[in-house]
Amino acid sequence: MGKLNDLTITQARDGLAAGDFSAVELTDDCITAMEAARDLNIFITETPDIARDRAAQSDARRAKGEVVGAMDGVPIAMKDLFCTDGTLTTAASHILDGFTPPYESTVSQNLRDAGAVMLGKTNLDEFAMGSANMTSYYGPVKNPWVGANGEDLVPGGSSGGSVSAVAAHVCPGATGTDTGGSIRQPASLCGVVGLKPTYGRCSRWGIVAFASSLDQAGPFARTVLDSAIMLGAMAGHDPKDSTSAPVAVPDFEAAITGDIKGLKVGIPKEYTLDGMPSEIQDLWDRGAAWLTEQGAEIKPVSLPHTKYALPAYYIVAPAEASSNLARYDGVRYGLRVDGDSLDEMYENTRGEGFGAEVRRRVMIGAYVLSAGYYDAYYVKAQQVRTIILDEFNQVFQDVDVLLTPTAPNAAFPIGAKMDDPVAMYLNDVFTVPANMAGLPAISVPSGLDSDGLPLGLQIVAKPFDEETMFRAADVLERAAEFSALPKYLGGQ
Numbered sequence: 001m002g003k004l005n006d007l008t009i010t011q012a013r014d015g016l017a018a019g020d021f022s023a024v025e026l027t028d029d030c031i032t033a034m035e036a037a038r039d040l041n042i043f044i045t046e047t048p049d050i051a052r053d054r055a056a057q058s059d060a061r062r063a064k065g066e067v068v069g070a071m072d073g074v075p076i077a078m079k080d081l082f083c084t085d086g087t088l089t090t091a092a093s094h095i096l097d098g099f100t101p102p103y104e105s106t107v108s109q110n111l112r113d114a115g116a117v118m119l120g121k122t123n124l125d126e127f128a129m130g131s132a133n134m135t136s137y138y139g140p141v142k143n144p145w146v147g148a149n150g151e152d153l154v155p156g157g158s159s160g161g162s163v164s165a166v167a168a169h170v171c172p173g174a175t176g177t178d179t180g181g182s183i184r185q186p187a188s189l190c191g192v193v194g195l196k197p198t199y200g201r202c203s204r205w206g207i208v209a210f211a212s213s214l215d216q217a218g219p220f221a222r223t224v225l226d227s228a229i230m231l232g233a234m235a236g237h238d239p240k241d242s243t244s245a246p247v248a249v250p251d252f253e254a255a256i257t258g259d260i261k262g263l264k265v266g267i268p269k270e271y272t273l274d275g276m277p278s279e280i281q282d283l284w285d286r287g288a289a290w291l292t293e294q295g296a297e298i299k300p301v302s303l304p305h306t307k308y309a310l311p312a313y314y315i316v317a318p319a320e321a322s323s324n325l326a327r328y329d330g331v332r333y334g335l336r337v338d339g340d341s342l343d344e345m346y347e348n349t350r351g352e353g354f355g356a357e358v359r360r361r362v363m364i365g366a367y368v369l370s371a372g373y374y375d376a377y378y379v380k381a382q383q384v385r386t387i388i389l390d391e392f393n394q395v396f397q398d399v400d401v402l403l404t405p406t407a408p409n410a411a412f413p414i415g416a417k418m419d420d421p422v423a424m425y426l427n428d429v430f431t432v433p434a435n436m437a438g439l440p441a442i443s444v445p446s447g448l449d450s451d452g453l454p455l456g457l458q459i460v461a462k463p464f465d466e467e468t469m470f471r472a473a474d475v476l477e478r479a480a481e482f483s484a485l486p487k488y489l490g491g492q
């Protein structure tokens with residue numbers, strides 16, 4: 001048919017229901033778009049045969065009147081951190097060479113059960129560690145948006161392939177994971193919607209673990225409504241994950257009413273940064289004004305320990321990572337680099353198998369967990385985490401949601417910030433607190449900077465109150481009227 005890949009999830013769902021086109025036709029257009037976009041380096045593994053097969057099954061179900069779920073027949077891209085039965089799963093690391101799981105992660109299974117069609121496995125920062133998709137063993141992903149002088153930009157990270165797939169209209173939705181911002185920050189840098197739900201809303205079972213107390217799966221899509229539909233298909237209690245919450249999944253779509261009259265919106269004054277571009281502050285002010293016009297009540301609030309969230313995160317996350325990544329030893333799966341002794345084989349395998357950023361995190365983690373430093377670093381960081389959570393709880397007594405910028409900058413050139421890990425880590429300064437406190441948070445494309453690059457605003461909500469998050473985000477989206485297209489699609 002041609003160009004069905006431009007449809008949103010909602011349009012695809014409605015068009016399939018109306019019989020305007022088949023899932024196979026829709027999928028074929030997405031496969032064509034996937035192949036045409038190879039220069040962006042979005043996919044580590046393309047799975048067109050699986051996609052066509054599942055699309056044909058969807059059409060067959062529909063012909064019999066047996067549509068299984070909201071995403072039936074809708075093509076999506078899968079971050080290559082989700083284990084997929086029979087399909088190579090790499091976490092973008094050399095150490096997982098050849099790893100083909102004999103099982104399916106719960107989230108990808110849920111999407112499959114809802115009828116979604118997997119197009120392929122997307123590129124990411126190695127083990128989801130990064131903010132620019134620069135640490136992948138499979139090379140950087142390009143942002144479909146380009147810089148003022150035509151230079152290639154990072155899509156953000158770690159879910160760089162998934163976000164670029166959605167921003168370049170390869171497909172209408174993609175999965176991501178967010179440990180410190182890896183869905184929301186790339187969404188902001190690429191002009192799409194991205195959210196992390198409450199910790200425990202989506203099962204972590206079968207997702208390659210980075211920092212288990214922070215990791216959450218979530219969707220990328222081009223609209224808030226699409227994100228609500230897709231999260232509904234991903235979420236749910238899972239007995240296989242002891243941290244998965246035994247709560248029902250609400251009808252997120254129904255929560256989007258367009259009505260925010262009387263909604264109390266907090267503006268945390270600590271979410272500013274020295275040297276932050278004034279256009280981000282301006283956009284934030286505009287966002288508050290839009291919500292006020294729609295009947296919300298804006299309240300300045302204070303979260304005084306916000307500035308400690310990022311440093312505490314960079315102790316907790318590497319600590320958990322060093323423990324989670326201890327399993328990659330070359331014995332049972334993935335890469336093995338032989339040595340003269342067992343110890344040497346471990347050293348060779350891990351030395352060659354992990355990239356520089358992963359090795360840095362493993363070393364930081366081992367250090368902060370070591371006997372002499374445990375109390376000074378790890379315990380202290382956990383204490384800070386508790387204070388951050390307490391402060392959010394306190395503020396949420398007075399307000400329903402918070403409005404903040406998503407990231408302190410727009411997309412930057414490929415290669416920038418690479419010699420300065422701390423500058424790179426600062427990308428997550430506004431996203432990390434929600435992970436530390438386990439809160440749901442969404443990034444909505446809200447404007448362009450002076451170079452014509454997208455900027456997002458973030459709505460943070462109370463635990464398990466994604467419904468209010470979606471309701472507010474939808475109103476923000478309507479007010480922002482973001483419709484700019486990246487260079488890749490003929491915009492800019």
Ligand code: GLN
Pocket residue numbers: 128129130131157158177178179180181182183210317428
């Ligand atoms: N950029 C952050 C980090 O490098 C967050 C990554 C993520 O959310 N997976 O840790």
